[in-house]
Amino acid sequence: MLTLFHSPQSRSSSILTLIEEMGIQDWIEIREVTIPRMDGSGGRDPSNPHPEGKVPALVHDGHVITERAAIILHLTCLFPDSGIAPKVGTPEWGVFAMWMAWYQGVLEPTFMMEAGGFSHPWLTAAIRDHQTAQVRLRAALDQGPWILGETYSAADLLLHSPYAWFPDAAPKDPVLLNWIERCKARPARAKVVSEDAERMARLAA
Numbered sequence: 001m002l003t004l005f006h007s008p009q010s011r012s013s014s015i016l017t018l019i020e021e022m023g024i025q026d027w028i029e030i031r032e033v034t035i036p037r038m039d040g041s042g043g044r045d046p047s048n049p050h051p052e053g054k055v056p057a058l059v060h061d062g063h064v065i066t067e068r069a070a071i072i073l074h075l076t077c078l079f080p081d082s083g084i085a086p087k088v089g090t091p092e093w094g095v096f097a098m099w100m101a102w103y104q105g106v107l108e109p110t111f112m113m114e115a116g117g118f119s120h121p122w123l124t125a126a127i128r129d130h131q132t133a134q135v136r137l138r139a140a141l142d143q144g145p146w147i148l149g150e151t152y153s154a155a156d157l158l159l160h161s162p163y164a165w166f167p168d169a170a171p172k173d174p175v176l177l178n179w180i181e182r183c184k185a186r187p188a189r190a191k192v193v194s195e196d197a198e199r200m201a202r203l204a205a
């Protein structure tokens with residue numbers, strides 16, 4: 001009833017990590033699909049239900065759910081005892097949902113703009129810039145040690161992810177760097193990194 005469409009070493013890898021962290025592997029079928037890769041390999045997979053051919057896509061009883069933040073919110077609500085998100089309906093859950101939306105609406109876009117050397121006054125007015133986003137991350141971690149406080153959560157999993165992929169673009173701030181390393185050291189992530197390497201090797205063979 002729950003199927004995750006995954007392509008190795010992509011944004012769907014963080015959803016696989018989430019599934020590991022939550023211990024809900026038995027409830028979700030993983031289907032591997034291809035996507036077009038920057039090196040020209042791969043290609044859109046006709047079996048992928050994502051309307052844009054991307055990953056991740058989660059299908060729940062025929063309903064297609066895309067966007068990592070939405071998938072994380074959905075899975076943590078479906079499996080509330082996983083210990084990786086606050087209880088729905090609490091103020092803490094509101095803060096958790098805020099970070100999910102902030103990631104999609106601010107952190108990743110400003111990260112991409114900076115990486116691409118792009119700036120526009122309309123965008124700066126609406127979402128500021130990556131420097132400003134990092135100041136907000138730092139302020140959260142100063143209360144930390146994790147984004148939501150005492151406990152590692154799916155907010156850490158999502159928010160650290162671009163820096164794990166692109167270490168050269170990671171902030172030079174020691175508090176942020178320490179947080180990124182702690183997120184990267186999670187056993188669930190190490191397992192997915194290793195399984196993804198095998199998937200990539202199969203694809204290349």
Ligand SMILES: N[C@@H](CCC(=O)N[C@@H](CS)C(=O)NCC(=O)O)C(=O)O
Nearest residue numbers: 010011035036053054055056067068
């Ligand atoms: N905003 C989406 C982005 C998904 C996305 O861009 N996924 C990439 C892989 S990292 C993809 O599938 N690219 C294939 C394509 O652009 O066709 C999310 O966070 O889920």
